[in-house]
Amino acid sequence: MTASTPADSTSPNKPPAILSLIGHTPLVEITRMDTGPCQLFVKLENQNPTGSIKDRVALAMIDAAERDGKLRPGGTIIEATAGNTGLGLALIAGAKGYRIILVIPDKMSQEKIAHVRALGAEVRLTRSDVTRGHPEYYQDVAAKLTEEIPGAFYVNQFGNPANPFAHETTTGPEIWEQMNHDVDAVVIGVGSGGTLTGLGRFFKKVHPKLEMILADPTGSILYEWVKTGKLEKAGSWAVEGIGEDFIPDNADMSFVTDAFEIDDVESFKVVRELLAREGILAGSSTGTLLAGALRYCRQQTEKKRVVTFICDTGNKYLSKMFNDFWMAEQGYGERPSKGDLCDLISHRAEKGEVISVGPDDTLLTAFKRMRTGDVSQLPVLNGDGRAVGIIDESDLLVKVHRDPAQFNQLVSAGMTDRLETLSPAAHISDLLGVFDRGRVAIVMDGAKFLGLITRTDLLSYLRLQMA
Numbered sequence: 001m002t003a004s005t006p007a008d009s010t011s012p013n014k015p016p017a018i019l020s021l022i023g024h025t026p027l028v029e030i031t032r033m034d035t036g037p038c039q040l041f042v043k044l045e046n047q048n049p050t051g052s053i054k055d056r057v058a059l060a061m062i063d064a065a066e067r068d069g070k071l072r073p074g075g076t077i078i079e080a081t082a083g084n085t086g087l088g089l090a091l092i093a094g095a096k097g098y099r100i101i102l103v104i105p106d107k108m109s110q111e112k113i114a115h116v117r118a119l120g121a122e123v124r125l126t127r128s129d130v131t132r133g134h135p136e137y138y139q140d141v142a143a144k145l146t147e148e149i150p151g152a153f154y155v156n157q158f159g160n161p162a163n164p165f166a167h168e169t170t171t172g173p174e175i176w177e178q179m180n181h182d183v184d185a186v187v188i189g190v191g192s193g194g195t196l197t198g199l200g201r202f203f204k205k206v207h208p209k210l211e212m213i214l215a216d217p218t219g220s221i222l223y224e225w226v227k228t229g230k231l232e233k234a235g236s237w238a239v240e241g242i243g244e245d246f247i248p249d250n251a252d253m254s255f256v257t258d259a260f261e262i263d264d265v266e267s268f269k270v271v272r273e274l275l276a277r278e279g280i281l282a283g284s285s286t287g288t289l290l291a292g293a294l295r296y297c298r299q300q301t302e303k304k305r306v307v308t309f310i311c312d313t314g315n316k317y318l319s320k321m322f323n324d325f326w327m328a329e330q331g332y333g334e335r336p337s338k339g340d341l342c343d344l345i346s347h348r349a350e351k352g353e354v355i356s357v358g359p360d361d362t363l364l365t366a367f368k369r370m371r372t373g374d375v376s377q378l379p380v381l382n383g384d385g386r387a388v389g390i391i392d393e394s395d396l397l398v399k400v401h402r403d404p405a406q407f408n409q410l411v412s413a414g415m416t417d418r419l420e421t422l423s424p425a426a427h428i429s430d431l432l433g434v435f436d437r438g439r440v441a442i443v444m445d446g447a448k449f450l451g452l453i454t455r456t457d458l459l460s461y462l463r464l465q466m467a
Helices: 017-021 054-067 084-096 110-118 138-148 162-178 194-206 222-228 264-278 284-299 324-329 363-373 393-400 404-408 428-436 455-464
Strands: 027-029 039-044 076-080 099-105 122-126 152-154 185-188 211-217 258-262 305-310 377-381 387-392 441-445 448-453
Touching: 017 084, 027 162, 039 162, 039 284, 054 084, 054 162, 076 084, 076 138, 084 099, 084 110, 099 110, 099 138, 110 122, 122 138, 138 152, 162 194, 185 194, 185 284, 194 211, 211 222, 211 284, 222 258, 258 284, 264 284, 284 305, 363 377, 363 393, 363 404, 377 448, 387 393, 387 441, 393 404, 428 441, 428 455, 448 455
Parallel strands: 039 305, 076 099, 076 152, 099 122, 185 211, 185 305, 211 258
Antiparallel strands: 027 039, 377 387, 441 448
């Protein structure tokens, strides 16, 4: 006999059950990092459905817009976002049948962008190196789109009162109960200001002596505002989701009792240490918050119970701060300098980092490795690890453009064996000569292959020499 399903258990018009899992996230203690005399706890907001704390405010802001008649069936949701709010909005928009357009600065990770697109969002990428008032500033672009599209609702997390309300009514009470009404300080970051203001309002009612500590990226104006009351010119920072070049309407900075300024290098180092020591895979803003929390804890002379947040999952940053090559390319890595051309090699053979093929591999194998490694050329290494050739996209195209079956040919039939080799002691001017001839420089120490240097590698090296 076949079990029957109740008629009302499924419906295409019923929101997915995953929305019921927003909030009520666990809280765990940090036990293997130096927290001074304090106990440090982290609230695992990476356990929300799209992997971040922003799911809470996304749901609250859409629900409020529906109640207020600002968002009607068939409408379009528009938001300027660093990615995580957009993920929450895209999940809920899809569940409720709305069109959604997200305006995202171009420094955001590709994982976030791919995720929101997979959820059905339309993405408009804008410049991340401009500030308010510039026509390509992401919030200004979102506001303009709202004016142009009939039935559009601009969420505006930076000024939407439902944002802090979500934290006042969910995040704050959860922390209070999970800490058994015994907490001395909470370390937060400010992006839209909702977490700060919502928690500030809640704890002002139940625990007025609680300290609210700001952890702010170097380059953001908020740290200086707390310390001096002055609005300085904003710089730039790589951490995503927190730090601002203005004070958001939703950010009640009066709740902040102290602040720490954390640079990108420290943020990335701490969040990688968090994974190695505590097994928690977290995003870049968590590195800033955790670094600030650790500084606060280590400065104390008596035991305090401190809470901070795992703002989002590190799965969204695997191509960035958890990628050793990206870290080195951006100048965040700690690769020892050799003082020669080896410093320009991004993938070093001695470390097993080189993506290569053998002469007896097929052209199809070479093509797949180029795509997987996001490179346009590969060294061809024999069984002894010696460089015997190089193959690039042009070589492949020459072989297969008339007959795709030629992908089954061996690499040896398509590679170039006229190699442009340089010793590590060669000069940058020697590299330019190689590039002028349309080649890639192969760095050799005698017969030992050390790696490749491309135009991109040289440009990355020169950028890091800037003051």
